[in-house]
Amino acid sequence: MTSLLITDVRVLDPVAGTDAIASVGIRDGRIDHHDASLPSTRYDETISGHGLWLMPSAVDLAARFREPGATHKASLASETRAAQAGGIGCVVLPPDTSPVVDTPAMVDRIRGIAARSGGLDIEILGALTQGLKGEALASMSALKRAGCVGYSQAFAPLRDALVVRRALEYAHGLGQVIHVFAQDAALSNGGCAHEGPVGTRLGLPPIPVAAEVAALRLWISLVEDTGARVHFCRLSTASGAMLVESAQSRGLPITADVAAHQLFLTDADVEGFDAMTHVIPPLRATHDRDALRDALQRGVIGSICSDHQPHEADAKVDPFPMTEPGISALETLLPLSLRLVHDGILSPLEVATRLSLGPSQVLGRPAAALKSKAVANLVLVDPDAQWTLEPREFVSRGRNTPFAGYGFKGRVNLTLHAGQVVYRRA
Structure with missing residues (x-):
């Protein structure tokens, strides 16, 4: 294992809450020097960090x-490399694989496949119910023993409020968090676009704001009864953010994240039936996007995720409602987050917090810190690098992105995992 010294770099440490220029040395997988002065010892490689930022690698919650189950779209090997190229050091995999992750054997199977690639921490959510059918609870204690960091229904609904309550009671007893995609299945009714003027004019089946609000109200009311921890995944509406903030103000153990694309795109981007903008939850109105930005800025939403869903080309060629929703997003998570800095929404340290500390706290895992003896899971960023996104240059096998041709400012130069360079930009 080679040693590495990065000199004169802007170090963003969300754990310590510090933003300062320093030199950082890495040896044997850990940070062995972090100081304004240069070390006295020698390193195998030295990189000038002048004008660059060094921060913990991102923790992606979705x-x-x-x-x-769907290796015609992507694989653990291909998407591990894409995550590394995106400056991501840890990803959380939802349980809606095929077969569903509702047994310890499936957890072990995924970990075994992931181990062959290495260079990325893989966390797994266990299915909340058997087969994600929304009825009988899965063996939640066995899934915890197998290493699952929480539970989720992914996009699948639960049968009724009683199942929700039982799930919360069991999770609370196990000290685990439930990751909730808040969308009422009856109100969404198989829709594919925001209920608003654009979707109505295009004749697209709607998903009203009420679908998110109704689901949030149910879960929050039962969190009040049970005291269980809930993390709301990929909020999309102003009303949803308000409900989460109200619950947090009452001391309820509730956290939330937002997908990076929801902070930039709106339902106006669906014009022309662009299938690349077909996402669930749908792109909302401008005031929803602005409210999500505000909630993120104030810490109501504590994490930004990619909501990475790679697809083969054929998945996006049918009429809009028949295309498969989702964006290939690992490699745009950090560039979009950096855009929030350039737009004056977040400071550089706040970006590091929303990408690393916030998600780590949701998972209950130690947050990466830039201090002596800490494991070196780090990303070196050039905040001023200007480039244009070309999907064919993605490392991910999924090229489905609405950001093709977008000009970005800021990208990953180097990703380190346990001190090893796992990605270096040419």
């Missing part, structure tokens, strides 16, 4: 790697 990324589908498509294996097992």
Whole structure:
């Protein structure tokens, strides 16, 4: 294992809450020097960090790697490399693989496949119910023993409020968090677009704001009864953000995240039936996007995720409602987050917090810190690098992105996992 010294770099440490220029040395997988002065010892490689930022690699709370079950779209190996190229050091995989992750054997199977690639921490959510059918609870204690960091229904609904309550009671007893995609299945009714003037004019089946609000109200009311921890995934509405903030103000153990694309795109981007903008939850109105930005800025929403869903080309060629929803997003998570800095929404340290500390706290895992003896899971960023996104240059096998041709400012130069360079931009 080679040693590395990065000199004169802007170090963003969300754990310590510091933003300062320093030199950082890495040896044997850990940070062995962090100081304004240069070290006295020698390193195998020295990189000038002048004008660059060094921060913990991102922890992505929602990324589908498509294996097992849909390897025609992507694989654990291909998407691991894409995550590394995106400056991501840890990903959380939802349980809606095929077969569903509702047994310890499936957890072990995914970990075994992931181990062959390495260079990325893989966390797994267990299915909340058997087969994600929304009825009988899965063996939640066995899934916890197998290493699951929480439970989720992914996009699948639960049968009724009684199942929701029982799930919360069991999770609370196990000290685990439930990751909830808040969308009432009856109100969404198989829709594919925001209920608003654009979707109405295009004749697209709607998903009203009320679908998110109704689901949030149910879960929050039962959190009040049970005291269980809930993390709301991928908020999309102003009303949803308000409900989460109200619950947090009452001391309820509730956290939330937002997908990076929801902070930039709106339902206006669906014009022309662009299938690349077909996402669930749908792109909302401008005031929803602005409210999500405000909630993120104030810490109501504590994490930004990619909501990575790679697809083969054919998945996006049918009429809009018949296309498969989702964006290939691992490699745009950090560039979009950096855009929030350039737009004056977040400071550089706040970006590091929303990408690393916030998600780590949701998972209950130690947050990466830039201090002596800490494991070196780091990303070196050039905040001023200007480039244009070309999907064919993605490392991910999924090229489905609405950001093709977008000009970005800021990208990953280097990703380190346990001190090893796992990605270096040419």
